[in-house]
Amino acid sequence: MGNYEANVMEKPISILLVEDDHDFRDSCARWMQRKGHHVVAAASGAEALAICQRHDFDVGVIDLNMPGMSGIELLQRIRGDNIDLEVVILTGQGTIESAVQAMKMGASDYLTKPCPLGELEHHCALAHERSLLRRENQQLKAILSRNQTVARLVGDSPEMKRVAKWIERIAPTDKPVLITGESGTGKEVVAKSIWRASHLSHNPFVTINCAALPETLVESELFGHQKGSFTGATADKPGLFEVASGGTLFIDELGEMPLSLQPKLLRVLEDGSMRRIGSHKERKVNVRVIAATNRDLSEDVQNGSFREDLFYRVNVLPIDLPPLRNHVSDVDQLIDYFMPDGWSIDAAARHAMNEHPWPGNVRELINVIQRATILADNDEITLDDLPRELTHHDRKHDGEGISHRHGVGDDTSDRLDDIAKDHILYILDRENGNKAKSARVLGIHRRKLYRLLERYHLTGQTASSSDNESSSIVADVFD
Ligand SMILES: Nc1ncnc2c1ncn2[C@@H]1O[C@H](COP(=O)(O)OP(=O)(O)OP(=O)(O)O)[C@@H](O)[C@H]1O
Known part of the structure; x- marks a missing residue:
């Protein structure tokens, strides 16, 4: 038995067993329970439907030939009621045609009776695996479609009109795009607008933010890994390049991409080939890459933190957001x-x-x-x-404003004091009063921030102005 099959067989399964033959039902249920599975048995289709209203199961094992509601009718009801259940049909030698009909109606498998219970368990395990994959697929689709709710690019200034026109031009080309601009200017909105206007709009739009992930994770997220390739790699995992294949991959904060990973990105951009971590298998992907950064990548090329060849590769179609x-x-x-x-x-x-x-x-x-x-x-x-x-x-x-509060004729240093004080208050407000964070943003030591707050009488809630004490503040803040 291969690794995959061994894994499949280890998982406990919740089974609904629908069988009118009392002896088989009983022995089968006991055997499966001894193997660690959870089994609920029903003697008829009607009983099975009633149970399904109250409980969820991974797999239904359904006998085709039952008095009253047949296995086929039960399957019809299950599908009609949208009950999420993988079905394995049990059939006698003479009813194979009905079993084929059941398969057409969405049963995942059938077995002819009498069958060894070990074989039935194996078929249940495969059906369970299928149901797990189906559910996972539904979840991924849900995640992708959430991702795909697209914000509109608002603004009809000449600057935004220029951006919109450029988006229209470059969207159909499938070439890599590099979006630059300060934080919060709408780089992600633009990336989604490009995807939406491209002919790949019916395929996935997948996002990775290089700054939000620890360096070590970026590679496995982008390229995937093979089971056992590092501690914690407990299963094979495809990377986002594979998930996005046929669609668009948005690499946000490209400037944060570790230098060691850049050759691998360059390669996949050049000929679509990549390998999962720990795997020798070469894979081909077909992905349009849209990257964004708020850094000056040409400067990063100058100082050696970004590869020049990669820069030229991603910078084919640049958009700079104002x-x-x-x-x-x-x-x-x-x-x-x-x-x-x-x-x-x-x-x-x-x-x-x-x-x-x-x-x-x-x-x-x-x-x-x-x-x-x-x-x-x-x-x-x-x-x-x-x-x-x-x-x-x-x-x-x-x-x-300031001139009123300080009186006409205040000198420049008073004005600067006031600006400094306002700026501190603004940053504190923006960082929800977190002084450590605010100090970092202001580029001063936390102790200095506390000193300034005391001098400004800002340790309480209100910020009363104290002109006498503020004269040396500007130097303090900016030294
Ligand atoms: N022109 C715009 N029209 C509509 N919404 C916008 C526009 N620009 C930005 N936004 C909105 O502003 C917020 C920030 O935008 P977005 O995340 O795209 O910025 P960003 O440039 O990618 O920022 P960062 O570099 O910090 O990731 C989002 O909620 C986005 O919807």
């Missing part, structure tokens, strides 16, 4: 698109959002709207519901 600050005319449309149904935003808040530079791009805008809808009363977003960074910015433009 940061939101470069197409602010889309902000209104984005607000309206991401605001929940039934909500509105008042003019002051809309103005503030139009004035903000959006360093976190569209992702930041979505977060601001989501946060505001949690804080706001009466389904209307107002200035009070926006983060400080946005409202301060707005007041500055209204002439009531």
Whole structure:
């Protein structure tokens, strides 16, 4: 017996046994139970259907010739009621034709009686394996279709129109695409738009994020592995290149791809050939690769962290996404698109959002709207519901901002102090008050952040301005 068969036979199976012959039913049920399987026996089709309403089984073993409801009728009812069950038919010598009919109706197998119980168990195990594969397949399809719900690319500024036109041009080509742009500019939305506009849109769109996985996992996720090739590789596993075969693979954060793995990626891009980890078998895949990065890959090529040949291979069709600050005319449309149904935003808040530079791009805008809808009363977003960074910015433009609070004639260092203080508050807010994270983002030591917060009187909830004490803060933050 090969490894595969041994594995198949080891798994306990839940079996529904439908057999009118009392002796066979009894001995078969006891034998299967002794082998570790879970068996429920029914003496008729009607009894079996009633049991199926209450319990799920992996496999049904159904005798064809039963008084009352025959095995064929029972199978029809099972299929008609969408009961998820692999069926093995038991038939006498004279009824093989009916068994063939049962197979056409979706039974997975049939055996002629009398049959050794070991053989019946083996057929049940194979049917069980089929049901596991079928369920796994359904799950994968569900995951893929979830992946495939595509966000619309919002914006009709000249910049976004240029992106949309470029997408239309390159989508049908099947060539690799490299999407660049700051974080939150919509690289994944663009990748999905390309896939949707391509002739591969009916095939899978599969995503991997190189930055979200530990280096060691990226290779096995992308290329798969053979059982036993490393600790924890308990079964053969296809990689995403195989899963996506015939479709599109979106490699997000390509700039984070380990240097050691880059030759393997180059090879699959060049001629579609790859090997699973630990396997000598060469496999051919046919995948369109769309990659994205917020790094400057040509710079990475210069400093040796990205292979030049791979860069040229993926950079056949580049798309550079503009940061939101470069197409602010889309902000209104984005607000309206991401605001929940039934909500509105008042003019002051809309103005503030139009004035903000959006360093976190569209992702930041979505977060601001989501946060505001949690804080706001009466389904209307107002200035009070926006983060400080946005409202301060707005007041500055209204002439009531920093210069008002500090009085006319304040010197430049006071203004910088205020900007530094606002920036700290903004980062703290963005990182949900997490000081360690905020300090990292600000590029200062955590102890320094605490010192600054004390000096600014920001250790409590409110941020009261204290001009006298703030004079050396700018130097402190930026030194
Ligand atoms: N032009 C746009 N139209 C509609 N939604 C957008 C647009 N740009 C970005 N988004 C939305 O902003 C969020 C962030 O976009 P996305 O994940 O595509 O950014 P990204 O550039 O891939 O970011 P990162 O580099 O951090 O992965 C998503 O919810 C996406 O739907």
